[in-house]
Amino acid sequence: MNMIEQPRNFTTELAVIGSGIAGFAASVFAVNRKIATALAGNSGAVAYTTGYLDLLGRLDGIATAVTDPWEGLLHLRQTQPKHPLGRIAVADLRAGFDEFTSFLGSGGIAYSRAGDRNVTALTPAGTLKQTLCVPATMAAGPRAFAARAACVIVDFEGLKGFSSREVVANLGGRWPGLAAQRIGFPDMARGEVYPEVMARALEVPATRERLATALQGVAGPARVIGLPAILGVHRPDRVHADLERLTGLEIFEIPTMPPSVPGVRLRELLEQALPKRGVTLIPQQKVTGLGFDGDGATLDLRDSYGPIRIRARAVILATGRFLSGGLEAHPDRIAEPLLDLPVTQPAGRADWYRERYTDVRGHPLHRAGIEVDAESRPLGRDGRPCSERLFAAGVIVAHQDWIRSRSGAGIAIATAYQAVGAAERYLRGSSGGLAATPSLNRQVVVPGE
Amino acid sequence: MSTISPEQPAPAAATTLETEVLIIGGGVTGTGIMRDLALRGIHSILIDKIDLCAGASGGNHGLLHSGARYVSTDLEAAIECRQENELLKRLAPHCIEATGGLFVAVEGDDPAFADEFPELCRRAGIRCDELTVAEARKLEPHLSDRLVRACRVPDATVDPFHLALANVDHARLTNGSLYRSHTELLRFEIVDGEIRSAVCRDHRTLAPLTIRARQVVNAGGAWAMNIARLAGCADVDLLYAKGTLLVNHDRMTRHVVNRLRPPGDGDILVPGGTVSILGTTSTRIQDLDHVAPTVDEIDRNIREGAAMIPALAGARYTRAFSRVRPLLQGTGNASDRAASRGFALLDHRSQGLANFCTITGGKLTTFRLMAEKAADLVAGRLGNRQAGTTATVPLPGDDAGRWTEPGAAPKHWYKLNDPGDMILCECEMVPQSAIDEIVATPPGAEREVMSIEAISLRSRVGKGPCQGSFCGIRVASYLYDSGYYRDAAGLVHMRDFFDERFKGQRPVIWGRQAAQMELAEALHCGLLGLDALDAD
Amino acid sequence: MAAAIAAGPLRRADRTKQMAETAIAPLNFKEAALELLPPGANFDACLTCGLCSSGCPASGIENMDPRKFIRMAMLGMDEELSTTPWVWCCTLCKRCEYVCPMNIDVSQLVFLARGNWPQDRKPKGIARSCHLAQLGDSTSAMGMPPDDFAMIVDDVLEEVRGEQPGFQHLAAPMDKRGAHFFVNQNSREPMSEPEEMVPLWKILDRVGADWTYSSKGWAAENFCMFTGDEEAWRNVIKKRVDAVNDLGCQVWLNTECGHSYYTMWQGVKRFGLDARFRMDSLITWYARWIREGKLPIDSRWNTKGIKFTVQDPCMIVRKSYGDAIAEDMRFVVRTLVGEENFVDMQPNRSANYCCGGGGGFLQAGMTDQRRIYGKRKFDQIAATSAAYVLTPCHNCHSQIEDIGRFYGGDYGVVHFWTLMCLSLGILGKNERHYLGPDLRALID
Secondary structure (H helix, E strand, O other): OOOOOOOEEEEEEEEEEOOOHHHHHHHHHHHHOOOOEEEEEOOHHHHHOOOOEOOOOEOOOOOOEOOOHHHHHHHHHHHOOOOHHHHOOHHHHHHHHHHHHHHHHHOOOOEOOOOOOOEEEEOOOOOEEEEOEOEOOOOHHHHHHHHOOOEEEEEEOOOOOOOHHHHHHHHOOOOOOEEEEEEOOOOOOOOOOOHHHHHHHOOOHHHHHHHHHHHHHHHOOOOEEEEEOOOOOOOHHHHHHHHHHHHOOEEEEEOOOOOOHHHHHHHHHHHHHHHHOOOEEEEOOOEEEEEEOOOOEEEEEEEOOEEEEEEEEEEEEOOOOOOOOOOEEEOOEEEOOOOOOOEEOOOOHHHOOOOOOOOOOOOHHHHOEEOEOOOOOEEOOOOOEOOOOEEEOOOOEOOOOOOOOOOHHHHHHHHHHHHHHHHHHHHHHOOOOOOOOOOOOOOOOOOOO | OOOOOOOOOOOOOOEEEEEEEEEEOOOHHHHHHHHHHHHOOOOEEEEOOOOOOOOOOOOOOOEEOOOHHHOOOOHHHHHHHHHHHHHHHHHOHHHEEOOOEEEEEEOOOOHHHHHHHHHHHHHOOOOOEEEOHHHHHHHOOOOOOOEEEEEEEOOEEEOHHHHHHHHHHHHHHHHOOEEEOOEEEEEEEEEOOEEEEEEEEEOOOOOEEEEEEEEEEEOOHHHHHHHHHHOOOOOOOEEEEEEEEEEEOOOOOOOEEEEOOOOOOOOEEEEEOOEEEEEOOOEEEOOOOOOOOOHHHHHHHHHHHHHHOHHHHHOOEEEEEEEEEEEEOOOOOOOOOOOOOOEEEEOOHHHOOOOEEEEEEOOHHHHHHHHHHHHHHHHHHOOOOOOOOOOOOOOOOOHHHOOOOOOHHHHHHHHHOOOOOOEEEOOOOEEHHHHHHHHHOOOOOOOOOOOHHHHHHOOOOOOOOOOOOOHHHHHHHHHHHOOOOOOOHHHHHHHHHHHHHHHHHHHHOOOHHHHHHHHHHHHHHHHOOHHHOOOO | OHHHHHHOOOOOOOOHHHOOOOOOOOOOHHHHHHHHOOHHHOHHHOOOOOHHHHOOOOOOHHHOOHHHHHHHHHOOOHHHHHHOHHHHOOOOOOHHHHHOOOOOOOHHHHHHHHHHOOHHHOOHHHHHHHHHHHHOOOOOOOOOOHHHHHHHHHHHHHHHHHHOOOOOOOOOOEOOOOOOEEEOEOOHHHHHOHHHHHHHHHHHHHOOOOEEEOOOOOEOOOOHHHHOOHHHHHHHHHHHHHHHHHHOOOEEEEOOOHHHHHHHHHHHHHOOOOOOOEEEEHHHHHHHHHHOOOOOOOOOOOOOOOOEEEOOOOOOHHHHHOHHHHHHHHHHHHHHHOHHHEOOOOOOHHHOOOOOOOOOHHHOOOHHHHHHHHHHHHHHHHHHOOOEEEOOOHHHHHHHHHHHHHHOOOOEEEOHHHHHHHHHOOOOHHHOOOOOHHHHHHHO
16 A cells, blocks of 8 residues: 555645756745745756856857946847846846845855946956856955955865966966965865865864965965865855954855856755745756646656655746756757747757857857746747746746856846746736745655554 | 976977978878888878878778678779778787677668678678577667668777877887878979979968978878879869768667668768767768768768667767768769779879879778888889888787777776876766876877867867866866966867867757756856957 | 875775685676666766766775766776775765756666675675575564564563663563554664663653564664665565564554665565555654654753754665655754754755765775765764764664764764653663763753
8 A cells, every 4th residue: 555656745836846046046036925835846057056146247249248237238138129138127136136145145155245347256267257246255356356466376186177277377467466376185185076075074163274274374475365166065154254264364265167066055055945934845856747727737746755746826937958957959959848838949950059169159059948928927839828827937038148148147036036026926916815824835744644 | 297388399480301201191091101111111201281080080980891881882892891801900909899790681671682792792702690680689789670681790890090099109119200280281392293392381380391202192081182283283083972970979789780781871880989980971072171960961870870770869979070081083883882992092193293192092991001002102112122011010009099999098097096096087087197198298299289189189088978078177277287288278278179079069969968068068158258268 | 083084095905815706797887777777867868077976975985986987887897897896885875866967876786786796795794684684584684583582672671660660561562463553673772782672662652652563574674785685685575574464564663774764665666565554764753743742852851052963864864755754853853952952964854965884884894985985974063063963773873973983073873762761751771871971961
């Protein structure tokens, strides 16, 4: 009798599919609006984020960086009226960034507030990147660069893909006071070391003390130290502050190539903070079925224990692109696998990519995606919303190239903000309305009768 | 290795080099001639506009034909293949894997062809064992359940890069013959019916270089007609057949699998180390320099290949490439596939030149024979009476190509078990020590500046499913670390490496490869800004 | 501690010494993967991003890691993978699969590799435990026969009845037909610390549970799964399933032991056994009894604000129930020690690290490797500054104690039942073995 798998059922007002930045942001916005929310879906690409929250760093096809993203948005609005960033009010965009970053801040990853101009941030190749919000652990880097302060970039024996000499070789011309040093990480054997492992070890006060001593040893006259992003996974702000206290130096992180820490940080923070706020979270499982009927939507998925069914009155689709599985590139077409939504796309496979990989104009494939109306509802083949209950957020939406325009977080946050707003209007407007208090439907294992 | 750096002075401007024989074209034939001559005591310089095996030599299946493929179209070529196949297996076993080959027919294929096939093989002296369908599917479980006929022949696989590197290395060690990559021929200086020198330049730095030689060999493959015209010769008449092939990142079969029918699209699948290569299509083209796989060619290969091996329909392909095969004009009959696979050696006497020859046509399997014929002519003209010995002298192994062999680097690394020797290319498991060695003494390019691309050519770096998107970054930062890169050159090399790898990926980016590429681009452009290197 | 770390990954040196033993026939891992893994999560889907290795405590041991394992399988390095001792250092915890964006599961191939090792080459401790479990009706990995078990239970019971006031009528039924709960028992207690069985009896008594031990199939542990021997795994589970069916119990209640739940629950599914009962973890019942008011525990005893953290056993959290049981466990712990005295390890729940005691590692005789593995757990615990680790798993318990001693930690490890009885004021004098002086001081 036990072996017949009965799905575990959950009922909620809003189901968010996809736990990338868009799905996470949508869940944050929803719980802040007291909407009972369930979040399911694979984390996909979020593990690869840098920690920087970009709004608009480049305009497609133009090689120069965007220093004033707000002005850039005006330009987008005129030149690319269908661009998702051109479809949101600036005030909403700012509000969305503030709301999302303050949620992260309360979980131990403080961010700089969205400013009037982009921040010129550092990369592990010693190149520069325009971004809107940087985490507190990385903020001293852009500051030190702007001031051209004497600074030592420190890397670690056994850490592949991050070379302080590389940073200095490429940035030193513009930053004369920059120097490179290499040290061994406390208590790590000869051989490969991973940023995640170092970050976890730095959550132990004793490790911080030993690292602080080593850093003081190589700082020389510099008062600023740059490190790969290893300052803790959980509550990195605390690790960062403690290391600055111990060394008496200003310290900042530079993002690293995968497998890197900032994505793991974000994921673990949200996976813990959202359930605390009442979100039903089914982590790391792909939703395999989604259907709508008169009363609501049904999501099917399974975890290691067995099948799960979620009933919701509204759904936000935030399943991402190819990496996260929100879109699939078949040899003959690009498809949306969950509902087979129509995907706006280039005429044929030959047109997906340009000849040159690093062509500054970007590749047409990346502008493919689903169409949404002004209420963030995906459109069906007849050009009408395919369900009044379905909303979309994130980079699955067409007419943008988040990579080349350096606008991944911006699009995720903006579209999530809009989609939650629209879902809320729907939920409050539709029969029954929103429950006065969210029904907290945390999953509890109830031993059976 | 910290003393080596890409900024070390290149050979001074306006250099002149002297040699007995200048060989143009670093394919297997050119490198074979270089070695053959060296064994006769003749010094040569080999140049290539790009690098070793950049043309058809590097752009084929890597199939060492038993000859069976040609028994129905060209008996002579089939016999040549059979002889060279047996010889190379003996003399260059480290470049060859004796996989054996299957010829299989599926429902709908012409039974008459299959009926005739074993007898045709016997006529060419090629061993051909007929197998039952059950036996064949036991040997190769991926074969279609619509299989109707199967034969086994002594096909094998060969690594052309390894062959070329070993040839160059042997020639260098034998008499100091020299190979120069990225050396583009601009024109010849011809005086009194003799080429006196070749005026070249470095393809990248544009630094000029003059090479004076007593004899000049044109081993330019598909470019042989163009090179001959630079020497004023109009007697090289080639047809260009474009072939498109796909690389599947999984080794799906143990044997080479051929379709038992007249040669056609997508009818050969060759296991090469850890991957499989599927091909090929054949299209007549005019323009040599803009050759890229088309969607249609790729889809045709997969469709046809899947008839033999259904799993090919849903397989993950990492690359596709097109290369031009030179076909000799003159047989005049029907299709390009039936055109002669034989080769031609032209002495250009009729064109009024006494020290120039062209060797072209042919195929990978017969490269040694072609090289021998060309070397016979050149040696004779130089008055060297020594006979060629490449049919008896084994090709020395193994250092030159040790990093190009799939699966060799990780085996070596695993055995050493040194945690300090970290893996830089995780897909193909190439460790730091391999990079050190290649940079310090680059096989086939002693004086060359090593870029990430050049390291990739001499190793398995970037050949796995991520196609270099992660290891390009790790190799660059390792080379910065070790002091090899000291300025933006490393970034430019990284970008160029990714651009170059992309050319091969571009036509097959769908399914999982689309996910991989999205991650790569987010990293390369979104984070590192390699799409804006020139702007910032 | 520095000395142990400096010793680094152990050399694969014992090979020569093992020459005389049976050779390991290479497995074809790539073909095995095709058969075993679902199409979407085959190695084919691997992006080689390294998140698996970055998040794996066994990375670096034997110079191996999960990504290398996948790549070596794809590169056809079957001989190396078939012989690497790393397969005994991977604890089959499936964290790699959990953090993989493509959900690729390396542990299934590691399991296959283990099974492919000849019996005489497998780590002796694991092989022996599996062997013993198959011998008698007990399925005890320590080879304790049914009569001995019954006798020890009786002896202990008699002692408690005689010596502990209020427990004159305490019961520990044996082979009681139709009891609601069939309660299993890790052999460690009856074998070497029988008094540790008592706190659970008291809890079951307090909530009025209708329960029984069984003389057959009573044991919890199952090392056969760790040997990779499917048949042996099945044999052990079959005996247990039969025993529960025979007694007609409704719930097979797994006590504070992680892998016993997983091997039973997975085994029943994997081998299609006819289990006419539910399989539950004691944790979920602790939570339920507290919610229902049957188990009136609270944290008022913790007057000194002693800090506790909790170890999520991979076997019941990530590999079975998921976060749901982790939430139950936290509910129990918070109630028991006080909200403010509970500090979560980071990461936790389904993302938690294996401690290094799982997969038979504790029994494999590879002490140095196991401690290197456990360093990450030690750091996690150290970062919490907790005085005690609570864990409902015997392997976690032993490993966390060992690494604590080895790396110089000053924390204790306690069972849930101990602390619950402490909270209820019914913890006997001889049931305080795992309490440090700070806890003893509160109740003495």
